[in-house]
Amino acid sequence: MIVLGIETSCDETAAAVVSGTREILADRVRTQIEDHHPYGGVVPEIAARAHIEHLDRLIDEAMSEAGVSWFEIDAIAATSGPGLIGGLMVGLTSGKALAAALAKPFIAVNHLEAHALSARLTDGIEFPYLLLLVSGGHCQLLIVKDVGQYVRLGTTVDDAVGEAFDKAAKLMNLGYPGGPAIERAAKDGDPTRFDMPRPMLGRDGCHFSFSGLKTALRYKVRDLTLSEKLSIIDIADLAAGFQAAVADVLVDRSRHAIQEMRARYHYARTFVVAGGVAANQSLRARLSKLAEEEGFTLVVPPPALCTDNGAMVAWAGLERFSRGLTNSLAEPPRARWPLDPDAAKAPGAGARG
Numbered sequence: 001m002i003v004l005g006i007e008t009s010c011d012e013t014a015a016a017v018v019s020g021t022r023e024i025l026a027d028r029v030r031t032q033i034e035d036h037h038p039y040g041g042v043v044p045e046i047a048a049r050a051h052i053e054h055l056d057r058l059i060d061e062a063m064s065e066a067g068v069s070w071f072e073i074d075a076i077a078a079t080s081g082p083g084l085i086g087g088l089m090v091g092l093t094s095g096k097a098l099a100a101a102l103a104k105p106f107i108a109v110n111h112l113e114a115h116a117l118s119a120r121l122t123d124g125i126e127f128p129y130l131l132l133l134v135s136g137g138h139c140q141l142l143i144v145k146d147v148g149q150y151v152r153l154g155t156t157v158d159d160a161v162g163e164a165f166d167k168a169a170k171l172m173n174l175g176y177p178g179g180p181a182i183e184r185a186a187k188d189g190d191p192t193r194f195d196m197p198r199p200m201l202g203r204d205g206c207h208f209s210f211s212g213l214k215t216a217l218r219y220k221v222r223d224l225t226l227s228e229k230l231s232i233i234d235i236a237d238l239a240a241g242f243q244a245a246v247a248d249v250l251v252d253r254s255r256h257a258i259q260e261m262r263a264r265y266h267y268a269r270t271f272v273v274a275g276g277v278a279a280n281q282s283l284r285a286r287l288s289k290l291a292e293e294e295g296f297t298l299v300v301p302p303p304a305l306c307t308d309n310g311a312m313v314a315w316a317g318l319e320r321f322s323r324g325l326t327n328s329l330a331e332p333p334r335a336r337w338p339l340d341p342d343a344a345k346a347p348g349a350g351a352r353g
């Protein structure tokens with residue numbers, strides 16, 4: 001079985017070809033980082049235009065790199081949400097048009113499900129498993145029971161963790177995206193110089209909060225810049241302090257989730273971390289230690305499959321297709337599309353939680 005996957009939900013335009021034997025035959029990604037860099041964040045109109053400009057070429061490249069003909073493609077999958085509507089429409093329309101022209105089945109993929117299932121593509125793990133999904137738009141702990149079956153244990157009541165990295169980097173003029181910039185700066189920093197808060201640490205349950213940490217950083221930057229500019233050492237220490245606080249919070253919340261998982265599925269032993277923030281080596285190391293302490297195996301896809309890509313979309317499409325789950329060409333793009341629509345709202349959460 002061979003599926004073409006298309007991803008345009010945020011600021012990566014991507015197309016990939018994946019086989020049912022877990023082989024990535026081609027994986028083409030064009031990041032729009034440069035396009036959004038001057039604005040310090042993703043500008044939806046610029047994103048949609050860039051997707052239009054590059055998607056067709058990336059699909060062509062993926063097809064020729066995979067060395068398969070259109071007749072050998074069994075289904076077309078495209079991300080249909082959650083994400084920026086303008087971008088989603090570009091990928092979704094292209095996917096539907098290809099499916100219609102080739103008379104192939106079409107699968108509308110949930111971007112979060114694509115992240116959630118990526119560890120089955122890379123490591124072939126079995127259900128159920130615990131998932132920490134950490135990206136620019138999301139910070140959730142979920143039990144992945146099966147394709148389409150998720151139990152949300154926790155979510156953020158304010159900022160997503162990647163968003164917190166991005167905002168923190170912006171405060172220190174480190175540019176966009178903030179995660180890799182903070183990770184680089186933190187390498188030479190002293191995480192103990194500044195006292196950073198650890199929101200939610202020690203509380204019951206698995207919910208997250210990051211806005212207090214971001215505010216604390218803002219005040220520290222303000223105090224330091226009253227007289228002069230931030231020095232390289234200040235930036236390194238602030239970044240290291242911020243990253244260490246995030247790590248402590250992720251570890252604490254994940255520990256609760258592992259315990260919850262163990263209570264529900266005593267045989268479950270796999271802890272997956274996915275989404276762009278999972279590319280962070282220092283966070284990975286902390287989560288790996290946690291998993292070891294709790295007798296779980298940590299599975300983190302390689303960085304290129306943690307940040308947005310087409311292979312995970314093709315794979316999610318394949319998982320659905322192999323279960324007979326396809327969609328009609330009337331499937332709409334969705335700005336919001338929770339994996340567990342029955343999850344209770346997190347206490348104090350805004351529109352997102």
Ligand code: KG4
Pocket residue numbers: 010134135136137138161162163165166177178179180183275276277278279280281306307308
């Ligand atoms: O999954 P992703 O590529 O896009 C979304 O679906 O959101 O995640 C992007 C997010 C950004 O907020 C970016 O700053 C963060 O992932 N990120 C990182 C790292 N690399 C990317 N955060 C921390 N450390 C990193 N190395």
Ligand code: ZN
Pocket residue numbers: 111115135136275276307308
């Ligand atoms: Zn993503």
